[in-house]
Amino acid sequence: MTEVALESKVSPNKEASRSVQYTRAFAGLFLRDLYVLRRELFPFIIRVCMNPLLFLFVFTFIMPHMSGGAAMNPTASMAGANFGTVLLPGLMAVAIMFSGIAAVALPLAQEFGVTREIDDRVMCPLPVAAVAIEKMCFSALQSMIAAAVVFPLAYYIPSTPVAAHVTSWPFLLAVLVLASLTSGALGLTIGTSVKPQQIGLIFGVVVMPITFLGCVYYPWAALNHIRWLQIGVLINPIVYMSEGLRAALTPVLPHMPQALIVGMLCVFLALLSWLGIRGFMRRVIG
The missing domain is CATH 1.20.5 (Single alpha-helices involved in coiled-coils or other helix-helix interfaces)
Structure with missing residues (x-):
């Protein structure tokens, strides 16, 4: 006793x-990881800004100033709202997705390579699953920084005023955190499921299609005339990131119900985290 x-x-x-x-x-x-990011902050910001900057400059600054009216400006017919307002949440969602995937999948391709640098990380006094979770959390931080960097670009570059207004700060923060963690979980899933030499192919075959079909450049409700596509894109996690930011920042545009957005982001986060952590443990231990 x-x-x-x-x-x-x-x-x-x-x-x-x-x-x-x-x-x-x-x-x-x-x-x-934060120290490494601080040393490479300038390349990180350039990588995050370049694509949104060029897209915004061409489609929301150059084209509205072109002569010829709507015939020369395809963005002029955006269903009652200027294209800059449509793009603001969409480009933030793209920045979150790309940064989250790049922060996990690309380093994993190197760490699981011939040198097996991942072995140095898993030697720390942590369960293997916790090392994978740390990668997700750090990628989420990078995604939120990327969204903060893209926001002023998408707000100030368009030649027409962008109608942005935060309807609920708690909802906006919830969407940012869930979207950032989900993108990190997707990056972990990709990085542990694909061979290191094929990681570049994934960006062209998987990441680009889910971006263009992720309601980034148009609201989800605008697909109502293509019903099969409107239903099909619901399996795309970036749809809920774009719609969530649209609901929080540009309420003048049609968007999904807030409860549905948060619920689906939680579902994707749980599913992708499970797949990513399981794949990480298999690659490290196996």
């Missing part, structure tokens, strides 16, 4: 000590 009582007293202390150790190790990995 005495030995059992002693074990029951010692066990909680061991659990507490282990939790502290895991927390410190997790924070150490996160701070290491």
